[in-house]
Amino acid sequence: xxxxxxxxxxxxxxxxxxxxxxxxxxxxxxxxxxxxxxxxxxxxxxxxxxxxxxxxxxxxxxxxxxxxxxxxxxxxxxxxxxxxxxxxxxxxxxxxxxxxxxxxxxxxxxxxxxxxxxxxxxxxxxxxxxxxxxxxxxxxxxxxxxxxxxxxxxxxxxxxxxxxxxxxxxxxxxxxxxxxxxxxxxxxxxxxxxxxxxxxxxxxxxxxxxxxxxxxxxxxxxxxxxxxxxxxxxxxxxxxxxxxxxxxxxxxxxxxxxxxxxxxxxxxxxxxxxxxxxxxxxxxxxxxxxxxxxxxxxxxxxxxxxxxxxxxxxxxxxxxxxxxxxxxxxx
Numbered sequence: 001x002x003x004x005x006x007x008x009x010x011x012x013x014x015x016x017x018x019x020x021x022x023x024x025x026x027x028x029x030x031x032x033x034x035x036x037x038x039x040x041x042x043x044x045x046x047x048x049x050x051x052x053x054x055x056x057x058x059x060x061x062x063x064x065x066x067x068x069x070x071x072x073x074x075x076x077x078x079x080x081x082x083x084x085x086x087x088x089x090x091x092x093x094x095x096x097x098x099x100x101x102x103x104x105x106x107x108x109x110x111x112x113x114x115x116x117x118x119x120x121x122x123x124x125x126x127x128x129x130x131x132x133x134x135x136x137x138x139x140x141x142x143x144x145x146x147x148x149x150x151x152x153x154x155x156x157x158x159x160x161x162x163x164x165x166x167x168x169x170x171x172x173x174x175x176x177x178x179x180x181x182x183x184x185x186x187x188x189x190x191x192x193x194x195x196x197x198x199x200x201x202x203x204x205x206x207x208x209x210x211x212x213x214x215x216x217x218x219x220x221x222x223x224x225x226x227x228x229x230x231x232x233x234x235x236x237x238x239x240x241x242x243x244x245x246x247x248x249x250x251x252x253x254x255x256x257x258x259x260x261x262x263x264x265x266x267x268x269x270x271x272x273x274x275x276x277x278x279x280x281x282x283x284x285x286x287x288x289x290x291x292x293x294x295x296x297x298x299x300x301x302x303x304x305x306x307x308x309x310x311x312x313x314x315x316x317x318x319x320x321x322x323x324x325x326x327x328x329x330x331x
Contacts, residue, residue, distance in 0.1 A: 025057060027060045029043055030077070038270040038273045066192040071088065087235040089235055090235065105178070107304035120234070124319075136242065142235070146210065146274040159183060168205070174315070199220075207230070211273045225278075226292065
């Protein structure tokens, strides 16, 4: 009888151990934008690939729209291990102490995606990721969102039109300098708070890729959008280094492959999503869309050119010149 009970207990323990051993590794992936954006769709595609290719050994729980953390909180949460994976905008790394990433915020430094990808997919992008490791972070990929538009409740065609306007920016000294060069008053604010701030007049306008503008329904609270393409907004998919290094090697390899394919997917849809968003804003009839003439865009570039020189000491002249070399940028 005792033997039977012992065998039953051992059998139950074995089942419990087997069940525990089969529990999937959970990756908490947090981001601050809507599911319908390029980043939102990229995160969902990574989840799909990661779970399929690891045959259930990994489960990716995606939390969009600041469900877990606002964009001012998420970096600390990653370092503490409260979340495992993020896709913050590249502007977020300056406040973390890795100011070199603010090179991506410089106005008009990239003319198109081809120039941009020479940097993100080349040695400069790899060098920047290496600088994150001392912060307990591993960089996995750069994801595109797109080139930014300006919006306000008045037409913005010339630098003089910005004078005295309160414009929301991310926490970036380069973006601060950009707005001041245009005569505007920069206001740092979490992305999740922007709609209400525009609605109540706390800020007069903002800059965003069109997909972020549209999915946050900013057309309801902004009368004008200028297709300025003055800056780039992209993301870095990053993970907690301690968590990543502790994963089984085969799982890491599989996840790296899934991330590579999710990156191509996210980048491929970014331009289309933004073009579609512009058309959707146009069809809403609530926001007038302005296209700059060649002369007007030249005036914007001239007004913003000093921001590059002004930030050499902050970003690193060598980093800026490395980007210039990759893209063929001429002052």
